[in-house]
Amino acid sequence: AQSVAQPEDQVNVAEGNPLTVKCTYSVSGNPYLFWYVQYPNRGLQFLLKYITGDNLVKGSYGFEAEFNKSQTSFHLKKPSALVSDSALYFCAVRGLYNFNKFYFGSGTKLNVKP
């Protein structure tokens, strides 16, 4: 079965510092991995995806994610956090055989303090 885990309910960083939001996956086969962001009272917005190729994926708003096969991880990163990055972040994996099923993690609340 496909699944992702986000081990941290909350991450606190100071503005200007680098941030990392962690995600690990459990997938049989090659994973299709995603990051989404949810701002208050809004739906989820796509940030980036990993399908194949370069292990470092760049996405929206200066975010990037690093795919690490040996550690089965897909951590979201940003070199310099902004207060406006404060939101809920979800990691997701697409179903291996059912391309219409996406399995989301429990979400990590990112707090960026001025």
Place this chain on the structure above:
Amino acid sequence: DAGVIQSPRHEVTEMGQEVTLRCKPISGHNSLFWYRQTMMRGLELLIYFNNNVPIDDSGMPEDRFSAKMPNASFSTLKIQPSEPRDSAVYFCASRGTATNEKLFFGSGTQLSVL
């Protein structure tokens, strides 16, 4: 493009009443998904449609839940009768094609069943 449009944004109802949530996907998208978000269970896929046809409703919690997609531009999720444990945020999402993994989410309907 107006994005995925959901209505109402908020719904407060009493236990036993019928609730109907509405969704208008992005024009041209051929897949539509209904998700439910709660603190306890996170983001759960309830049902999805391809080309207006329900493909997988295994996530629908009970027979009290039903979903329809009478045409490519409209879908409903109905709960009858509603119960307090149905209180959640319900999201609709659409996607262009099976080869495009990016989901576009609406802003959700906050449902409170008293």
